[in-house]
Amino acid sequence: MTDRITPDWIALHVAPDQMTAWAMQDTQVLAHTHSPLDPSGLDQIRQDQAAFEAMVLSLGRDWDVGAQTRVLTGGLDPADYIWAGTPYRPVPCPACAETVRDIPATAFALRAIQGLSQKTPADVMSGPETTIAGFLALNPKWDGVICLPSPRCTIWAQVSAQEVVSFQTYMTGELFALLSQHSILRHAVQSNDFDETAFDTALEEALRRPEKLAARLSEIRAETLLAAPCASASRARLLGLLIGAEIAAARPYWLGTQIAIIANMDQASPYSRALTSQGAPATIADPARMTLAGLSAVHRQL
Amino acid sequence: MTDRITPDWIALHVAPDQMTAWAMQDTQVLAHTHSPLDPSGLDQIRQDQAAFEAMVLSLGRDWDVGAQTRVLTGGLDPADYIWAGTPYRPVPCPACAETVRDIPATAFALRAIQGLSQKTPADVMSGPETTIAGFLALNPKWDGVICLPSPRCTIWAQVSAQEVVSFQTYMTGELFALLSQHSILRHAVQSNDFDETAFDTALEEALRRPEKLAARLSEIRAETLLAAPCASASRARLLGLLIGAEIAAARPYWLGTQIAIIANMDQASPYSRALTSQGAPATIADPARMTLAGLSAVHRQL
Numbered sequence: 267m268t269d270r271i272t273p274d275w276i277a278l279h280v281a282p283d284q285m286t287a288w289a290m291q292d293t294q295v296l297a298h299t300h301s302p303l304d305p306s307g308l309d310q311i312r313q314d315q316a317a318f319e320a321m322v323l324s325l326g327r328d329w330d331v332g333a334q335t336r337v338l339t340g341g342l343d344p345a346d347y348i349w350a351g352t353p354y355r356p357v358p359c360p361a362c363a364e365t366v367r368d369i370p371a372t373a374f375a376l377r378a379i380q381g382l383s384q385k386t387p388a389d390v391m392s393g394p395e396t397t398i399a400g401f402l403a404l405n406p407k408w409d410g411v412i413c414l415p416s417p418r419c420t421i422w423a424q425v426s427a428q429e430v431v432s433f434q435t436y437m438t439g440e441l442f443a444l445l446s447q448h449s450i451l452r453h454a455v456q457s458n459d460f461d462e463t464a465f466d467t468a469l470e471e472a473l474r475r476p477e478k479l480a481a482r483l484s485e486i487r488a489e490t491l492l493a494a495p496c497a498s499a500s501r502a503r504l505l506g507l508l509i510g511a512e513i514a515a516a517r518p519y520w521l522g523t524q525i526a527i528i529a530n531m532d533q534a535s536p537y538s539r540a541l542t543s544q545g546a547p548a549t550i551a552d553p554a555r556m557t558l559a560g561l562s563a564v565h566r567q568l
Numbered sequence: 569m570t571d572r573i574t575p576d577w578i579a580l581h582v583a584p585d586q587m588t589a590w591a592m593q594d595t596q597v598l599a600h601t602h603s604p605l606d607p608s609g610l611d612q613i614r615q616d617q618a619a620f621e622a623m624v625l626s627l628g629r630d631w632d633v634g635a636q637t638r639v640l641t642g643g644l645d646p647a648d649y650i651w652a653g654t655p656y657r658p659v660p661c662p663a664c665a666e667t668v669r670d671i672p673a674t675a676f677a678l679r680a681i682q683g684l685s686q687k688t689p690a691d692v693m694s695g696p697e698t699t700i701a702g703f704l705a706l707n708p709k710w711d712g713v714i715c716l717p718s719p720r721c722t723i724w725a726q727v728s729a730q731e732v733v734s735f736q737t738y739m740t741g742e743l744f745a746l747l748s749q750h751s752i753l754r755h756a757v758q759s760n761d762f763d764e765t766a767f768d769t770a771l772e773e774a775l776r777r778p779e780k781l782a783a784r785l786s787e788i789r790a791e792t793l794l795a796a797p798c799a800s801a802s803r804a805r806l807l808g809l810l811i812g813a814e815i816a817a818a819r820p821y822w823l824g825t826q827i828a829i830i831a832n833m834d835q836a837s838p839y840s841r842a843l844t845s846q847g848a849p850a851t852i853a854d855p856a857r858m859t860l861a862g863l864s865a866v867h868r869q870l
Contacts, residue, residue: 383790387790388793389787436782437752437782437785449746479781480740481817483743484721484737484738484739485689491647491692511782512783515777515779
């Protein structure tokens, strides 16, 4: 028989592919757990608050959670969670908000951190602002650019004096997923290996002529037919083309400033490699640790 | 009771989305028919020659077709049709080949036109070379650039003295299909209308900063959340961004030369509009008519 854990609050982070929960006592972690989210599961909790609450309770099934337990969460994008309704905060604004939104809930006391919006160019984020807040809580004097790659998109955020000044989202992760899983290229790029040389060559080509993306994609297929490269080279080439175009477009963000990449190593590595090739080395930070630090920082302010 | 048609040969064109057959007497069309190809039907005829022959017979079910009937076809890409094995012809070479390949078949006498390949940049086409050959048969003194948009890809071919000198394929059609049907943008772009102003604005943005594609795609979603544009504007914006990047990349092809677009009007119009905005007006030609002219030209040479 195991001892039940009684958190005085729960830190929760909802990403499009995973939900993570930490059982907290003040800023100390008593336990943590996470669960992958597949697209249908994600759709369900976005549309049905009861399903969301049930999933949180299931994550914390070894914890004592009651109607009074405070659950502080980031990532409830008002665009996606039809029951959440948390408005965005327009940038420039502090990464770490002093206000959160109480969302009526039955299983626990739910509070949501507000995402950020930008008018021009139009952009929104919900979840990454908490990760940024954590990085700035741990690095309070840090100014520069934070790059947050994820399987769906990559966000570049300019931060100064603890504020998010501006940000821009690139749909690079989703383009890679669509092309590698659903396009005519899908058979050519099935590999778990990473060919660094092919990545570097494609990166260089994309940085030089980023507008040629649709032609280079077509070349990947033609090369498969005419020269039969290995799939690991074609896959790395696809990633290099997409990240190269992004790095070219985001140059005004990263040029001549400090850069931090917050992502798991498999997501962070190609960005780090690409930036290093441009003479712009980046610090890599762990996303779970930063997100928890962000949730804790918000909790302390409340 | 209808009179049976007895073609002395059949002109056949296989595109990824449609198969078209003409019952011919020399260069005269006795009848024509076509059938859409869905992805599973296409997969089947690519892997199974008997299924292919059955589909041709079904297309010509009102025609007298026997083992001696010659069927001349374009579009049997050796990369896709595992039973076809027709090699490519490397460019530069005449658009209209004097040699075709006999493919052993049981239902009729099958002859395939060879597609074209290019070593650098790596590229292949199978089917469009017949359409180009038809355009050049009808316009024998024509030099310039031929643009062939299709739902899957767009080919730009430089032709001179009846030869295809070079060509480049852009995966623009497939990117548009993936993004409008399978991406996070799919709900934002569901419309059958075309917003010319939104197209022109996106085209101009993409021509100026083509590397920003992945950021502009993300903006389409954010604009939907923050400004609620109508879906026809978002859809035209998506198309304008993709075609704008392509037009920017293909500039060495179209700048300062005659241009012909061979495509149905719905495919040709946005390209024509984009090129006209750059001071490069294009002639638009009917693809079925050009393809039949190409098949007839090859038939006459045999």
